[in-house]
Amino acid sequence: MNKQTYLCLMLLFTSTLMSANPFSKNTATAMAYSDIQRVRIDFTMPTGYIKHLLLGFTPNNAASDGVDYGYDALSLDNFPNDLNWIIEDENYVIQGVGAFQDNKQYPLSMFISNAGDISIALDTLENFDSDIDVFLFDALYNTYTLLNDLDFQENVDQGTHLDRYFIAFKNNTNGSVYNSSSDVQLSINENDTQETSVSFLRKSKEIYITSNQNISKLEVYDLLGKRLFKQENIQAKTWRLSTPFIKQNYGIVRVYNNQGITNKKLLFH
Known part of the structure; x- marks a missing residue:
């Protein structure tokens, strides 16, 4: 757009x-x-x-x-x-x-x-x-x-x-809580109930994911459902993804771990 x-x-x-x-x-x-x-x-x-x-x-x-x-x-x-x-x-x-x-x-x-x-x-x-x-x-x-x-x-x-x-x-x-080492701010109350957090870091142009369980797979889709990125066997609780491949303004990030699937709509700019 x-x-x-x-x-x-x-x-x-x-x-x-x-x-x-x-x-x-x-x-x-x-x-x-x-x-x-x-x-x-x-x-x-x-x-x-x-x-x-x-x-x-x-x-x-x-x-x-x-x-x-x-x-x-x-x-x-x-x-x-x-x-x-x-x-x-x-x-x-x-x-x-x-x-x-x-x-x-x-x-x-x-x-x-x-x-x-x-x-x-x-x-x-x-x-x-x-x-x-x-x-x-x-x-x-x-x-x-x-x-x-x-x-x-x-x-x-x-x-x-x-x-x-x-x-x-x-x-x-x-x-x-703001953690300057990770460039991510999270609500404590939100973190108690939300096990996986997905954010876009404007300065570094990265998708930042943190979870209390190991992340097994990550996918990025555009709003029409076309898959733009896929990464398997991550096995880490935090993950950064550089986004030079994303040309759209919006996208869907899908994160997989043992607790299930987390979907987050992000604005990239």
Whole structure:
């Protein structure tokens, strides 16, 4: 499926010029603009389209967590599937806030007309002296996904999803575990009931599988049922598979072990 990218004309954050005259090019304004720290987020809809969101941290707390004229951009489009920052009960595609604080969380509003798989990913970080951790907090399951290493993927029902998803910069719960050596974040509660976990590692472009039983066989299919890959006699509890052979956006990973078969639909990009 071809992916169409929705671009906001203000995505470069030019509206953050700190002057009564938005076209001012004085030195102080240029320096303030270059000092803004940006977190760019990509939302992949169930239809495969991508929308970009921008969160900007302003020096000297020039903006706030509320609505700030010149720093926040309203979401003027009416997409059937959408993700936005939510500020004072309104939807925004760009949110400008004060100086970066890792204890802050920023709420998102999600609207889904086509139930299916969505993805929330970290695109880029700009103007940070060192990389920061960016999490997707799912308040429904009390889990944190570290977006620096792994896209958040979920099958979402049709409807409006408020007070569920947040962008965060610190893991504030003991309900989830992130293992930096394996680049995989799992919910403890989920791990108690789900014996086999299948994830896609965005940075390394690998399928990552972990199980409490030896994996005997692995297969990858496209959505039409065509088998793209098969590996037998694995006999390991963890397995990584590089995916240069996968050209599709979506696929089905089938994992075999002594407990049975686990099927997982993944988004590859």
